[in-house]
Amino acid sequence: MVRVTYDVIALTQQMPDVRTLLDGLSAAGDDLRLDVPEHGGVIQLFDDEGGPLLSVEAPVLVQVPGEAERLLGPSAAGLRPPLWWVEARAAERQGAPELARVFADALVNKLGGVVWVAEDQP
Structure with a gap:
């Protein structure tokens, strides 16, 4: 599969x-x-x-218990709604994936939560 973006999701415990x-x-x-x-x-x-x-993308409210874990797997286990799903997509260009991760980490550091990156991404 050819990937055209590098996707990172920040699940935050407070609304960004x-x-x-x-x-x-x-x-x-x-x-x-x-x-x-x-x-x-x-x-x-x-x-x-x-x-x-x-x-x-604009933050999306996740209200259903277990929904984040169902979509993202065990890395989202233990998080209780309400959660805010913030998706960042980096272009396949040098340095862009790192920018996505820095952005997501900054959100989670300020608002609590977890950062998810697909297993097949660097």
């Missing part, structure tokens, strides 16, 4: 507000260009040449 999301993106690199669409949805990071590096 816009400031927290932007702080997490800033932790990934303050020298990067940020695009926040007027109508929300997806926040994107670009390199200084305009190349896409990272897309972060």
Whole structure:
């Protein structure tokens, strides 16, 4: 299977507000260009040449007990709803997967929770 993105999910125990999301993106690199669409949805990071590096989707509330574990496996065991699912997709470019992980780690460090990365990803 050819992978076109590197996916990281932060399951947080508190709702990430816009400031927290932007702080997490800033932790990934303050020298990067940020695009926040007027109508929300997806926040994107670009390199200084305009190349896409990272897309972060709006947080999704998970309310059903066991749902995160069902979707992500044992790494989500023990987390009780409400949880916030924040998905970051990095382009298959040098350094981009690391940005996704730094972003997710920053969210979890501030809001509690866990970071999930697919087993078939580096």
